[in-house]
Amino acid sequence: MSGRALKWVTVLAVLVGAGIALISTTQPWLVITLTAAAGHPAPLSITGSDAAAAVIALGVAGLALALALAIAGRVARIVVGLLGIAVAVCLIWAAVPAAAELHGGYDQITAATGIAGHASVLALIAGVDGQWWRFVPFAGGVLIGLGALSAVVLGGLWPQASRRYESSTRLAPAKPPASASDAAVADWDELTRGDDPSER
Numbered sequence: 001m002s003g004r005a006l007k008w009v010t011v012l013a014v015l016v017g018a019g020i021a022l023i024s025t026t027q028p029w030l031v032i033t034l035t036a037a038a039g040h041p042a043p044l045s046i047t048g049s050d051a052a053a054a055v056i057a058l059g060v061a062g063l064a065l066a067l068a069l070a071i072a073g074r075v076a077r078i079v080v081g082l083l084g085i086a087v088a089v090c091l092i093w094a095a096v097p098a099a100a101e102l103h104g105g106y107d108q109i110t111a112a113t114g115i116a117g118h119a120s121v122l123a124l125i126a127g128v129d130g131q132w133w134r135f136v137p138f139a140g141g142v143l144i145g146l147g148a149l150s151a152v153v154l155g156g157l158w159p160q161a162s163r164r165y166e167s168s169t170r171l172a173p174a175k176p177p178a179s180a181s182d183a184a185v186a187d188w189d190e191l192t193r194g195d196d197p198s199e200r
């Protein structure tokens with residue numbers, strides 16, 4: 001695989017990982033059924049944004065890292081890659097409590113029933129049905145981590161940044177100094193055009 005292809009595969013891995021983590025937070029992670037004492041017969045659907053709000057922030061950070069990797073130089077991509085590994089670890093860590101099924105649902109139960117207190121809320125829960133969406137952030141974290149690790153280890157194989165923005169004065173060849181005869185001809189040409197060279 002060429003260095004250019006390796007670069008864009010790495011950036012795409014981070015981008016896709018962050019994207020699927022963000023998408024997962026809009027989907028139901030838990031469906032909680034309450035007892036009759038709760039006075040709320042409809043099951044409560046808990047989305048990822050409620051169950052693990054930190055996943056949203058970490059997903060956005062992953063998107064920013066993908067953009068940074070796309071434009072980073074040799075040294076910067078190592079720094080960005082190390083940050084990406086940290087984001088991946090934090091993303092997985094933030095999703096772990098939600099995978100235990102009950103985390104993140106207490107506030108929604110209190111809002112629906114008006115009953116607060118850890119023990120009181122637990123007594124209202126008849127059942128918890130964990131949805132497969134709650135495991136998607138783990139896949140997102142793994143993709144971000146692999147992409148970031150690739151940037152650190154293999155970033156030296158990526159193509160270097162273009163030098164297209166070099167100063168035009170550096171690129172233009174130096175003009176040889178004009179001789180006295182050339183200067184006289186130029187002055188005569190200016191006179192024929194109606195310009196007075198003595199005014200310069």
